[in-house]
Every structure is written in C-alpha cells, then in structure tokens.
Amino acid sequence: MGEPSYEIPLVEKPPEKRLDSWKEIATYLNRDVTTVQRWEKREAMPVHRHLHDKRGSVYALSEELDAWIQSRSVRIDEPEDKPEADTPPIDHTHQGAFAPRSLRPWLILGTVLSLCLLVPAWLALRHRATVTVAPRIRSLAVLPLRNLSGDPAQEYLADGITESLIGRLSNIHDLRVISHTSVLRFKDPQLSTPEIAKALGVDAVVEGSVMKEGDRIRVTAQLIRGATDAHFWSETYDLKMRDALTLESELAQSIAEKVEVTVTGEEHQRLSASRPVAPEVYESYLKGRFVLEQGNIAEVEQGIRYFEDTLNKDPTFAPAYLGLAKAYTRLGTVFAGLPPETTRPKVTSFARKALALDPTLVEAHVVLANVLQQEWHWAEAEAEYKRALELGPNDADAHSAFALWLLCQGRTNEAVDWVQRARALDPVGVSGASVAWILFQTHRYEDAIRESRSALALQPDHGSDLLGLGFALIANDKPADAIPVLEKALALSPGSPAVIGVLIRAYAHAGRRNDALRLLAELKRRAKTTYMPAAAFVNAYLGLGQYDEAFTALEQAYREQSNILQFLKTHPYFDPIRSDPRFAELVRRVGLA
Missing domain, CATH: 1.25.40.10 (Tetratricopeptide repeat domain)
Structure with a gap:
C-alpha cells in the first residue's frame, strides 16, 4: 500500500489554476500553512503530490479547492479557532496570611503537586468528552463514476472502471459491497449522499469521476460517510491508458486502507493484481461489456464482436473470454431460444479459458x-x-x-x-424474477406474486418478471389473471416458446381450452422448421392434463438436458405426476434421487 507509483504529468491545467506549494495553497485560501495542512489531513481537502519528486512536493487545483469549500461546513472566511486562554495565575497571598511563615513553602509545594495531579485528569476528561470516535465502516457502495470527457460515447469507460472497482472490493470478506446493478440507478442521482446511503443500507459511499484525454486517463475519487455526509478521503490518479488496471488496483487498495477493513494476504494479492494492457485492447473489452449489459439480443451479438476483437489483439486477456461466456449464456436463455447444444459448449469452453488465464x-x-x-x-x-x-x-x-x-x-x-x-x-x-422463482418453487405463491408485482412496478415491461408472475398466478388458482400478464410478455417477445407454453396452461386452467389447443398447434407447426424447447411442450401438456404426452415431452427434455429438469424435485407443475413411476425414474436419471 502507499501512494500511487505512477507519474502525474506536470502540465494538466493552465498555470493560473495550479497552486504548486503549501505556501501558494495557503495564500489562495487566506490561511497559514499549518491550517491548510491540517485541513488536508482532517477535512479531506484535495491536495496532490508530485510522486516523482520529494514527498513534500505538492500541488492543488483551484477548481477542486473551490468545490471542496462549497461542500464543507468549514468556511474560509471564518476566523481560526483561538487558543484557549492560559490558566490565570493562582493568588497565594490570602492563603499565606492565615498560615505561619514556616509553613508557606510547604503549602505552595502542596498546591503545585495537587495541580500536577488534577490538571492531567481534567484534560483527559475534557478530551474524552469532546472527541467522538467515528463508527467503523462495514458496508460500502461505489456510485457510478461520472464521465467528465464531454463525450457521451466515453460512457463505457466510466461504467467499466466503476464495475471493475466494485469487483475488486467485493473480494474483501470484511466489507459488504453493493452490486453494480443496484448502484446504477444512482447514475444521475436526485438524492443527497445520506439519502443514497440509507437507500442502499451502507455506511459509506465512493463518488468520483473519469476523464480521458488522448492516451491518458484521470480518475478522481472520494470517500463519504453516509450518515454525516463527511468527506474523509480523496485522491486523483493520472496515468496512461495502458496502466488502467494499475489505476483500478491502486484505487481499490487506497479505499480498503481508508475504511480500515481487514484484508487477508490472498485478498490483498487480488486487490493489487494488475498488468499493462494495450489501450485498444482495454477499450474494446469495456465496450463489449457495456453493450452486453444493455440486455437485448442485438446488443449481445454486438458485444460478442467486441470481445472477439479484444482477443484478436490480445489472446491472453482473460476477461474477454469471460465476456464471451456470459454472452453465449444470454443467447441460451428461454427468450433467445437457441438450442442448448449450440450455446453450452461455447459457454463451457470460454469460461474454462478465462479461468486457465486467471x-x-x-x-x-x-x-x-x-x-x-x-x-x-x-x-x-x-x-x-x-x-x-x-x-x-x-x-x-x-x-x-x-x-x-x-x-x-x-x-x-x-x-x-x-x-x-x-x-x-x-x-x-x-429482485423480481430471481426471488419470485424460488418462492414459487417453494409453493409460497402469494409471496412470489407480491415479489413479481413489486418488480414490475419499477419495470412494467420486464419479460422475466411478467413470466414469473404468470407462473405464480396460475399456481395460485388465478389463471384468468395470468392470461393478460402472459399475453403482454408474448407481445414483448413475439413467438417466445417459453411464454407460449405457460400461456397454454393459463388458457386451459381458465376454461379456454380451444385457445390453448390453438397455441399448441402453433408450437407443433413451428417445431417442424425451427428449434422449439421441449420445456414449452412439457408445460403445455401438463396444463392440458395430457400426462402421457407430457412424459413424451419430458423424454425429449432429457435428451436435450432442458433447464426445466433441474427443478424436478420442487416445480409445482410436476405435482400431479409425482406418484407416477416414470417420474421417479426420471428424477433418478437426472441425479436428484
């Protein structure tokens, strides 16, 4: 740990905005050097050091000082705290008037000795009464770093560094770190820092910015206590793009040090791990990761192209293999509709390649x-x-x-x-689909419905949440309520076999058997020319009560290792056939008996 080891360029701002010594900083703030040095230590005043020079060589940027002044409770136009008045001398004349002359020296000595004993005790009590120990930081959120480049196309860089920083800090057992997904909603916050900290349930937050100029990158970060909005650390890192991983490492280590968490030897090794990476490699990777997070199939495919470009430039860059593995995982979901034999081998191969490298x-x-x-x-x-x-x-x-x-x-x-x-x-x-699915599988239907509706209140057009709500409503004997929910999910993902299979069940349980059979016929027709997951037919036949046909579909699901077979032990839709010997045999073959 320690100060960052890279050089900071000497020409970053116009000369009139740069204060190149403690004296210049003190003059700018109309204070003496001792005061501004104290402010730097206690109030996180932004001061930077020329790390290629002696340790005492410092500089500050006037814009940063101005912003700091506006955010602090300390006002530079307030007078400095005056030292406490000296204790007035003790007048012994009256005491001596009533004591024999021979005893006066002993009385004076006794008084002095009493003061020697009482003053330190008084000072200790006074110190204890005035000094408060800040509570230990046990949880942290890294808010999205702001893109200060002025170019929206550079958003991927700020987002990528934010996610990487969260990833590094998440390795620390002694610190709870909020996920990237949850902090993204505070990208353009309308709330104060204490309000954000309360919403996320954390003790402190990291705020900062990213700016790229040519082949260099500058990241500024600061730590803020959630309850008090007190800034207690800030730092600016300037270095070349090829050292971006070093920047992330140094920043993560500094934050871990400042929040005073316990870091094991292995955790420290992972925090400090970095290597030079060509700017074009890192940027291509970050662009791939950025578009992959957008979610739709077209952007997933674009992400694959970015990751492939990354590996063409550097075949040893492990995160790009991970990116490909995640992309093909997305393509293998029920909404994408690609057969497992197409996607799973690629996911396995790319994940193993990533782990072989890292x-x-x-x-x-x-x-x-x-x-x-x-x-x-x-x-x-x-x-x-x-x-x-x-x-x-x-x-x-x-x-x-x-x-x-x-x-x-x-x-x-x-x-x-x-x-x-x-x-x-x-x-x-x-939230939503992931939690609701588990609650549905445990037969807690009302809880699953409440979870799905809560998620849909925030994202009304989220396909997975709509599908999960449909599953739970049908199981809770409310198929008529499930029908409009599933029809909306189908409109958002036209032709989705997963949605069609569950909608057939909803129609059948709501007494609309003709509509159910019409959709089933459509599934069969499409299966002649394109891949239709076996799970869609399993749900359809179980919903229609056609159990022999359901077992035929389950055999096909076994051959393609359908995802639905993972849940043989818990899925409520299998309840009517659990006593069938064919089902018990299937559970055994899947390895769950």
Whole structure:
C-alpha cells in the first residue's frame, strides 16, 4: 500500500489554476500553512503530490479547492479557532496570611503537586468528552463514476472502471459491497449522499469521476460517510491508458486502507493484481461489456464482436473470454431460444479459458457452475459455486446462483436464505424474477406474486418478471389473471416458446381450452422448421392434463438436458405426476434421487 507509483504529468491545467506549494495553497485560501495542512489531513481537502519528486512536493487545483469549500461546513472566511486562554495565575497571598511563615513553602509545594495531579485528569476528561470516535465502516457502495470527457460515447469507460472497482472490493470478506446493478440507478442521482446511503443500507459511499484525454486517463475519487455526509478521503490518479488496471488496483487498495477493513494476504494479492494492457485492447473489452449489459439480443451479438476483437489483439486477456461466456449464456436463455447444444459448449469452453488465464475470476466460476448444473453435474457445480463464494463473498450473482443449486436439491429453506443474502448485496438486480422463482418453487405463491408485482412496478415491461408472475398466478388458482400478464410478455417477445407454453396452461386452467389447443398447434407447426424447447411442450401438456404426452415431452427434455429438469424435485407443475413411476425414474436419471 502507499501512494500511487505512477507519474502525474506536470502540465494538466493552465498555470493560473495550479497552486504548486503549501505556501501558494495557503495564500489562495487566506490561511497559514499549518491550517491548510491540517485541513488536508482532517477535512479531506484535495491536495496532490508530485510522486516523482520529494514527498513534500505538492500541488492543488483551484477548481477542486473551490468545490471542496462549497461542500464543507468549514468556511474560509471564518476566523481560526483561538487558543484557549492560559490558566490565570493562582493568588497565594490570602492563603499565606492565615498560615505561619514556616509553613508557606510547604503549602505552595502542596498546591503545585495537587495541580500536577488534577490538571492531567481534567484534560483527559475534557478530551474524552469532546472527541467522538467515528463508527467503523462495514458496508460500502461505489456510485457510478461520472464521465467528465464531454463525450457521451466515453460512457463505457466510466461504467467499466466503476464495475471493475466494485469487483475488486467485493473480494474483501470484511466489507459488504453493493452490486453494480443496484448502484446504477444512482447514475444521475436526485438524492443527497445520506439519502443514497440509507437507500442502499451502507455506511459509506465512493463518488468520483473519469476523464480521458488522448492516451491518458484521470480518475478522481472520494470517500463519504453516509450518515454525516463527511468527506474523509480523496485522491486523483493520472496515468496512461495502458496502466488502467494499475489505476483500478491502486484505487481499490487506497479505499480498503481508508475504511480500515481487514484484508487477508490472498485478498490483498487480488486487490493489487494488475498488468499493462494495450489501450485498444482495454477499450474494446469495456465496450463489449457495456453493450452486453444493455440486455437485448442485438446488443449481445454486438458485444460478442467486441470481445472477439479484444482477443484478436490480445489472446491472453482473460476477461474477454469471460465476456464471451456470459454472452453465449444470454443467447441460451428461454427468450433467445437457441438450442442448448449450440450455446453450452461455447459457454463451457470460454469460461474454462478465462479461468486457465486467471483462476480468481469470480464470474467465470459462476458461469461454469451454471453450465455444470444444467448438465446435472451436481457435485462439480457445487464446488465451482463454493469457490466463487470464497473468492467473491460480496458477489450477488454467486449467491443467487447457489440459491438455485440448493433449490434443485430440494433444500428450499436454504435457497430462500441464500437469495435473500444476494438481495442484500444487490437490492435492485436480485429482485423480481430471481426471488419470485424460488418462492414459487417453494409453493409460497402469494409471496412470489407480491415479489413479481413489486418488480414490475419499477419495470412494467420486464419479460422475466411478467413470466414469473404468470407462473405464480396460475399456481395460485388465478389463471384468468395470468392470461393478460402472459399475453403482454408474448407481445414483448413475439413467438417466445417459453411464454407460449405457460400461456397454454393459463388458457386451459381458465376454461379456454380451444385457445390453448390453438397455441399448441402453433408450437407443433413451428417445431417442424425451427428449434422449439421441449420445456414449452412439457408445460403445455401438463396444463392440458395430457400426462402421457407430457412424459413424451419430458423424454425429449432429457435428451436435450432442458433447464426445466433441474427443478424436478420442487416445480409445482410436476405435482400431479409425482406418484407416477416414470417420474421417479426420471428424477433418478437426472441425479436428484
């Protein structure tokens, strides 16, 4: 730890805006040098050091000082605190008038000795009464760093550095760090820092900015106590783009040091890990990650092109392999509709390549565990999840994914507990569909419905939340209420087999059997020319009460290792056929018996 080890360019601002010594800073603030040095230590006044020069060589930027003054309770036009008045001399004349002359020296000595004993005790009590110890910081949120380049196209850079910083800090067991998904809603905050801290349930927040000029990047960050809005640390990092990973490492280490958390040797090693990376490589990767997070299929495919471009330039850049693994995971979801044999081998290959280059990539362990679980390698999946949780104790995705593994094992209470832990780390990202799905599987239908509706109040057109609500409404004997919800989901994802399969069940349970059979015929027609997941037919036939046909569809689901078979032990829709010997045999073959 210590001061950043890179050089700061000497020409960054016009000369009149740069104050190149303690004396110049003090003059600018109309204070003496001792006062401004105290302000730097106690009030996080922004002062920078020429690290290539002697330690005492400092500079400050007038714009930063002006902004700091406006944000502080200390006003530079207030007079300095005056030293306390000296204790007035003690008058011994009256005391001596009533004592024999021979005793006066002893009385004087006794008085002096009494003062020597009483004054330190008084000072200690006074100090104890006036000094308050700030509470320890146990939780932290890194708010989205602001893009100060003036170019909206550079937004990917600020977002990428924010996410990387969160990822590094999330490795610390002694600190709870809020997920990137949850802090994104405060990108353009209308709330004060204490209000944001309260909403996220954290003790402190990190605020800052990113600016790229040519081949250099500047990141400014500051730590703020959530309850008091007190700034207690700030720093500016200037370096070349090729050292961007070093910047992220130095910044994460400084924050960990300032919040005084316990960092193990392995955690410190991961915090400090960095290597030079070509600017074009890093920028291509960040662009891929940025578009991947946007969510729709077209942007996922664009993200794949960025990651492939990254690896063409640097085949050893592990995060790009992870990006490809995550992209093909998205393409293998029920909404994308690609067959598992098309996407899963790629996900597995790219995740393993990422881990071969960097075994500490938490997300790569989670992605690999997901595929192993989908292919019913239960023990191997568990090992990968536990390694991910060991490396990333604050990773919400690892917590929620492990919750699903527990659910598949029939350990429903533990699954609910783990998904709630995930939500504490990511109050926004781990809500709605993910929580509602587990509650639905545990037959807590009212809770699942409430969870889905709460999420849809914020995102009315979120397909997964609409589908999850439809599942729970049907199970709760409200199929008529589920129909408009599922029809809206189908309108948002036209032709989605997953939605059609559940909508068939809703129609059948609501007494609209003809509509159900019409949709089933459409599924069969489309299956002749394109891939239709077996799970869609499983849901349809179970909803129609055609159990022999459902078992035929389940055999097809077994051959393609359909996701629906992970939930044989808990899925409410399987309840009517659980006593059938064919179902018990299927549970055994999937490895869940």
